[in-house]
Amino acid sequence: MFKSTIRDKLSTHQTSTLFLLTIPLILLFFISFLIGRYPISPLEVLMVIASKVMPIKATVPLPSDAVIFQIRLPRILAAMLVGAALSIAGAAFQGLFKNPLVSPDKLGVSAGAGFAAALAILFSFSAVMIQVSAFFGGLFAVALTYFISKTFKGTSILTLILCGIAIESFFGAMISLSKYVADPYDQLPTIVFWLLGSFAAVTPQKLVMMGIPVIFGIFVLLLIRWRINVLSMGEEEARTMGVDTRKLQAIIIFSCTIVTASSVSICGIIGWVGLVIPHVARMIVGPDHKILLPASVIIGAFFLLLIDDVARTITTVEIPIGILTALIGVPFFLYLLRKSKKVWV
Amino acid sequence: MKQKRNSLIAIILILILVTALGIYVINQTSSSSLNSKDKDMLGRSIDVPSEINRVYSITYSTTVLVYMLSPDKLIGWSAERSDNENQYMAERYSDLPVLGGGKEDANYESILSAKPDVVFVGHGKTVEDVDDIQQKFGSIPVVDVEGDNNITNITSSIRFLGLILGEEEKAEDLIEIHENVTKKVRGRVSEIPSSEKKKVYYARDSTGLQSNPSGSSHTQLIDICGGVNVVQVPLAKGSSTVSMEMILDANPDVIIASDPQFYQNVYNDPVWQNVKAVADKEVYLVPQSPFNWFESPPGANTILGIAWTAKVLYPDKFSDLDLKNMTQEFYTDFYHYNLTDSEITDIMNSSGLEV
Numbered sequence: 001m002f003k004s005t006i007r008d009k010l011s012t013h014q015t016s017t018l019f020l021l022t023i024p025l026i027l028l029f030f031i032s033f034l035i036g037r038y039p040i041s042p043l044e045v046l047m048v049i050a051s052k053v054m055p056i057k058a059t060v061p062l063p064s065d066a067v068i069f070q071i072r073l074p075r076i077l078a079a080m081l082v083g084a085a086l087s088i089a090g091a092a093f094q095g096l097f098k099n100p101l102v103s104p105d106k107l108g109v110s111a112g113a114g115f116a117a118a119l120a121i122l123f124s125f126s127a128v129m130i131q132v133s134a135f136f137g138g139l140f141a142v143a144l145t146y147f148i149s150k151t152f153k154g155t156s157i158l159t160l161i162l163c164g165i166a167i168e169s170f171f172g173a174m175i176s177l178s179k180y181v182a183d184p185y186d187q188l189p190t191i192v193f194w195l196l197g198s199f200a201a202v203t204p205q206k207l208v209m210m211g212i213p214v215i216f217g218i219f220v221l222l223l224i225r226w227r228i229n230v231l232s233m234g235e236e237e238a239r240t241m242g243v244d245t246r247k248l249q250a251i252i253i254f255s256c257t258i259v260t261a262s263s264v265s266i267c268g269i270i271g272w273v274g275l276v277i278p279h280v281a282r283m284i285v286g287p288d289h290k291i292l293l294p295a296s297v298i299i300g301a302f303f304l305l306l307i308d309d310v311a312r313t314i315t316t317v318e319i320p321i322g323i324l325t326a327l328i329g330v331p332f333f334l335y336l337l338r339k340s341k342k343v344w345v
Numbered sequence: 346m347k348q349k350r351n352s353l354i355a356i357i358l359i360l361i362l363v364t365a366l367g368i369y370v371i372n373q374t375s376s377s378s379l380n381s382k383d384k385d386m387l388g389r390s391i392d393v394p395s396e397i398n399r400v401y402s403i404t405y406s407t408t409v410l411v412y413m414l415s416p417d418k419l420i421g422w423s424a425e426r427s428d429n430e431n432q433y434m435a436e437r438y439s440d441l442p443v444l445g446g447g448k449e450d451a452n453y454e455s456i457l458s459a460k461p462d463v464v465f466v467g468h469g470k471t472v473e474d475v476d477d478i479q480q481k482f483g484s485i486p487v488v489d490v491e492g493d494n495n496i497t498n499i500t501s502s503i504r505f506l507g508l509i510l511g512e513e514e515k516a517e518d519l520i521e522i523h524e525n526v527t528k529k530v531r532g533r534v535s536e537i538p539s540s541e542k543k544k545v546y547y548a549r550d551s552t553g554l555q556s557n558p559s560g561s562s563h564t565q566l567i568d569i570c571g572g573v574n575v576v577q578v579p580l581a582k583g584s585s586t587v588s589m590e591m592i593l594d595a596n597p598d599v600i601i602a603s604d605p606q607f608y609q610n611v612y613n614d615p616v617w618q619n620v621k622a623v624a625d626k627e628v629y630l631v632p633q634s635p636f637n638w639f640e641s642p643p644g645a646n647t648i649l650g651i652a653w654t655a656k657v658l659y660p661d662k663f664s665d666l667d668l669k670n671m672t673q674e675f676y677t678d679f680y681h682y683n684l685t686d687s688e689i690t691d692i693m694n695s696s697g698l699e700v
Contacts, residue, residue, distance in 0.1 A: 036588075036590045037588050037590035037591045037594060038590035038591070038593050038594045039594065063593045063596075063619040066593070066615065066616050066618075066619045067590055067593060067619075070615055070616040071589050071590055071593075071616060124551070124604075124606065126551060126606055126610075127551055127552055127606075127610075130551075180450070181425070183424070183425065183641075184424075184447075184583070185563075185583070185584075185640075185641045185642065186549055186550055186555075186584075186603065186604070186641065187550075188583065189549075189550070189555055189583045189584045189586075190550045190551075190552075190555065193555075193586055198586065200552075200554055200586055200588060200589070201552045201554060203614075203616070312588055312590070315578075316577055316578045316579075316587065316591060317578045317579070317581075317585045317586060317587065318554075318585075318586040318587065318588055
């Protein structure tokens with residue numbers, strides 16, 4: 001299955017580009033620890049972190065430790081993980097469908113997850129159960145799309161997308177219905193906020209629970225990234241090169257669904273990232289999936305971490321991530337579009 | 346510099362909000378002084394039949410008031426009721442159909458086919474809004490009630506509803522209870538120096554990260570009972586999401602929780618252990634049956650909540666206040682349910698209050 005390792009190797013130029021992309025991400029990662037609503041001086045932050053890895057005693061007030069390790073760290077990791085996941089899934093989907101307008105939720109995963117979560121909120125399930133049902137709701141919706149499209153004769157990738165659109169609308173309507181019947185005082189704000197996405201309620205447990213499938217999915221996509229190149233040349237060509245396209249499609253769809261469903265279940269529905277970060281990556285590194293996928297991971301992680309830093313510091317109220325990704329992301333994207341001279345599909 | 350400008354903008358916004366709220370409240374008081382059967386509380390002319398037997402309200406806080414004053418006239422609920430909420434309600438009431446509420450969500454045909462003699466609509470409506478609703482109901486009079494969701498100014502709406510329903514005496518009883526408890530609580534908490542006032546956080550939903558600032562109709566009880574609401578966000582409809590870091594920074598002395606799940610988890614969650622209220626075991630769960638005592642909906646159902654919140658915040662100052670007895674009488678008179686001694690103990694204990 002993965003015997004193409006030699007052809008997978010990146011050129012030295014590509015390796016150094018990826019390395020350069022990593023630097024701002026690492027910087028932002030450390031800066032993100034220093035900012036937040038709870039006042040801790042940067043020195044204190046360094047002391048607390050240092051005290052965990054070195055045998056020194058930090059003399060800081062008690063909550064600081066919790067703020068850094070129970071609140072900021074999970075949020076930072078979750079934002080990076082989700083940004084990476086949605087972006088790589090978007091890049092893989094755009095390659096698979098040979099269509100630059102596809103985002104990872106096109107097969108109904110977000111709508112399915114959203115409906116399952118809204119239902120769980122309506123039934124007053126616990127936070128963990130909301131997360132779990134969102135995850136399986138997402139998987140269920142994509143499975144439904146996949147198997148319905150299989151029942152059509154002469155299945156093409158286009159049928160799959162059309163079925164996806166239908167399923168997405170269906171679950172979208174179900175979400176509206178659940179908003180309609182929700183208790184306007186308590187449940188409705190929770191559902192609305194959940195649908196707009198937020199990292200406010202991320203806990204270490206939630207992160208671990210959903211981080212594992214995300215990392216697994218990203219890993220699989222990175223392993224098969226060379227084959228996505230082959231796919232985007234067209235199915236016929238791919239088959240003549242000895243690639244089992246059906247199997248490959250299924251693996252890509254499965255991995256993308258796993259990472260997107262897990263992401264949605266951690267932090268709600270975050271639009272826009274999966275659609276546009278792959279384009280940003282393409283402007284920077286070009287259309288070769290070998291480097292496009294890892295670049296999407298790095299840029300996606302950077303972008304969503306930046307957005308969440310803004311979301312948790314700019315006002316006293318938590319701003320839904322889904323709103324900020326568009327507010328900050330759209331002008332940024334249009335700017336890049338103007339600057340970029342690269343041909344990128 | 347930027348910080349300064351931001352806070353300036355925030356102050357201006359708050360000033361505008363407070364002024365608007367002030368004007369609103371003043372207008373309410375002036376228009377609600379008319380208590381006759383010919384005009385509703387927006388001053389619209391109404392023509393209600395002399396005998397009213399079937400009543401519907403499309404606003405939940407008014408529905409609750411109708412249930413309190415004249416339950417047998419109620420023909421349906423404007424909001425879904427959970428099994429938990431129905432625990433202390435006779436089946437003949439809890440079995441009433443849900444016909445929807447709000448201007449948009451009310452099912453007009455269902456309500457019409459249930460043949461009400463009068464339809465109430467609550468708080469914050471304009472004459473145009475109510476006239477629109479009136480058109481949908483044709484010849485059935487639509488009556489506007491104002492102040493039904495404002496516990497600091499609810500008297501006139503109780504009196505008006507009593508008048509329309511022909512339950513003036515019962516309305517006066519309720520007003521008397523309300524005024525007594527408010528007077529007692531306000532009087533005693535006014536003596537507390539501001540440095541000794543308890544810092545309170547009101548936690549909504551299962552994450553506990555939804556809340557309302559002071560001045561919201563959802564947190565009026567904290568203000569009345571002399572607590573300092575630690576949530577400092579702009580006033581918004583519904584609720585606002587606040588960050589855990591803000592709560593840790595504010596470090597409240599007492600947490601009032603609206604969600605049973607949150608209440609159960611809060612003592613096990615490692616992050617919340619760093620909040621003073623949790624460390625001191627000062628988290629309380631609002632009793633929910635048959636109606637929420639604290640704010641859902643904001644309205645007459647929070648009258649008992651005033652006494653409860655006062656005891657939660659300042660147990661020493663209100664040790665003479667017999668909440669058990671008061672609750673039992675209130676339930677019998679206004680919730681039409683006789684609580685047994687074990688039921689009343691259960692209500693108190695499951696809210697975290699030891700009586």
